[in-house]
Amino acid sequence: DAGVTQSPTHLIKTRGQHVTLRCSPISGHKSVSWYQQVLGQGPQFIFQYYEKEERGRGNFPDRFSARQFPNYSSELNVNALLLGDSALYLCASSLLEREAFFGQGTRLTVV
Amino acid sequence: KQEVTQIPAALSVPEGENLVLNCSFTDSAIYNLQWFRQDPGKGLTSLLLIQSSQREQTSGRLNASLDKSSGRSTLYIAASQPGDSATYLCAVPRNAGNMLTFGGGTRLMVKP
Numbered sequence: 001d002a003g004v005t006q007s008p009t010h011l012i013k014t015r016g017q018h019v020t021l022r023c024s025p026i027s028g029h030k031s032v033s034w035y036q037q038v039l040g041q042g043p044q045f046i047f048q049y050y051e052k053e054e055r056g057r058g059n060f061p062d063r064f065s066a067r068q069f070p071n072y073s074s075e076l077n078v079n080a081l082l083l084g085d086s087a088l089y090l091c092a093s094s095l096l097e098r099e100a101f102f103g104q105g106t107r108l109t110v111v
Numbered sequence: 112k113q114e115v116t117q118i119p120a121a122l123s124v125p126e127g128e129n130l131v132l133n134c135s136f137t138d139s140a141i142y143n144l145q146w147f148r149q150d151p152g153k154g155l156t157s158l159l160l161i162q163s164s165q166r167e168q169t170s171g172r173l174n175a176s177l178d179k180s181s182g183r184s185t186l187y188i189a190a191s192q193p194g195d196s197a198t199y200l201c202a203v204p205r206n207a208g209n210m211l212t213f214g215g216g217t218r219l220m221v222k223p
Contacts, residue, residue: 004154033210042115042200042213043155056210090154094209097142100202102155 002027004093004103012109013081021076021106025093031055032074033100034066035090043090049074050096078108086110113138113205117214124191125222132186132217134201139179142209146175146186147200149216155200159186191221 005024013019025032031050035043045058049068063079072093078085086109094100114137124130134144143162147155159175161168161184167176174187184201198218202211 006154031209035211035213042117042202042215043211045205045210045212048208048210050208055208056205058210088152092155092211096209097204098209099157099160100145100209100211101157102147104154107152 004091004101006089006091006103006106008106009104010107010109012111015081015083015110017081018077018079019081019108021078021089021091021108022073023076023091023093023103024073025091026101029093029095029101030072031094031096032068032072033092033094034074034076035092036060037088037090037105039087046076081110083110113141113203113212115201115203115212115214117199117201117217119217120215121218121220123220123222126191126193128191128221129187129189130191130219132188132199132219134184134186134214136182136184136203136212139182141179141203142206143204144175144177144184145202145211146173146184147202149198149200151198158199188219191219193221193223196220 033048034046037043047066048056092100146158161177172189198216202213
């Protein structure tokens, strides 16, 4: 079975631009969560979606948004990119209250 | 607000040693606790999940324990190998929805 897949793996953007990151969960998992991991720190929770509804939001500005599609895949969008948005963006899927499984991440560099 | 702390931040040991990684959390009302491994620049690999009703969980050379009342979990690695070199992260969900709060991680290096 395929694990959690994320695309692209690497991305370089310029300040002020917009970016879209994509995630496909493990088959059968209806919950998708997004995390931001800055170098040297643990991941920080951004969003969780379940059955296409937002179930939780972390302490991130409104420039960050996400959505989940009928096939349970998800997109994370970030507008007006700042240098500080440079990070590894991780997607996780799970059955609620069960083990979370992570993708390999998207490395975003803002220049 | 749940806070998760991992000590030590970094650890270097010779191959073959048994070692213990520590994780503490401030709010004991947790549903479960999960330990992850992360190789440099990569995603997270789930190692063990302990439900709140469990005291410990084992997988191969790994053993994780949970003491909710004291807000602590430990990850025990037996007979460490160079391939165990990675960052180890613990995480607890903020509620039943599995929105995880992570510690800062312990960076482990096992020297041959």
